[in-house]
Amino acid sequence: MTDATPDSAPMHTAFDPQALPPLREVIARFGLDARKALGQNFLLDLNLTGRIARSAGDMTGVTVVEIGPGPGGLTRALLATKAKQVIAIERDHRFIEALQDVIQAADGRLSIVEGDALEVDPIQIAPAPRVIVANLPYNVATPLLIGWLGRIEEFVSLTLMFQKEVADRLVAKPGSKAYGRLSVITQWRSDARVLFNLPAKAFTPPPKVESTIVHLTPRANPEPAEWKALEQVTAAAFGQRRKMLRQSLKSLGNAEALLAAAGIEPTARAEEVDVAGFAALARAFKAR
Structure with a gap:
């Protein structure tokens, strides 16, 4: 991982999320219904997406990888940071066309990779220093995390949304009911902390569970083990x-x-x- 952030990030036109059409208008125009099979629940509140982007920390000069941008709520918030570039991995082809307005407004800072996040290597598509910031689809959140933990030293940080039950397991301590395999592997490779919860009503359609944002950084000196x-x-x-x-x-x-x-x-x-x-x-x- 490259530790140093460039002394001066390239200048780019200020990105204003409010200048784009409202997300609900984009969803209606392109007929973007959420598909349960793909674990889709849209976060449309720009105050919340902005909070998630800010919680990832200073992103000056960093390449951000986003998973499943959907209609682009979090994408807009990420572009409003000082990130050098945002690379979004989207499996659902319907959203590629819907994101064209955001791509045009991003002044060359947004690119879309069409593919399954389980098969796309973020290290190959995003230069260091790199972070991942994503509202993960619940049905693939754990396998994605396990894959990234295996090479977490390649990332500055991961800021990810999980269903609350999974987030509780990530940070659980010995002696608690939530403590298990996922707790051990996560805490062996990273320093993980819960940032805040998101109620189901914040999403469209609302899921049946509460969601939690978790911030993970590489553990400096992990216990030696294979x-x-x-x-x-x-x-x-x-x-x-x-x-x-x-x-x-x-x-x-x-x-x-x-x-x-x-x-x-x-x-x-x-x-x-x-x-x-x-x-x-x-x-x-x-x-x-």
């Missing part, structure tokens, strides 16, 4: 989370010896072990 080994030990441990680890880890071989090598009590349960403990387990498992 990704695959950590996935295996957390899958075994949390697959039977109510059992003691000496039972739940039996599928990995000699559980008692594995726990002893990691310095973990065999009577402990998965939800009691912190990230450092799981990293130690992963190292012991890999070594064996």
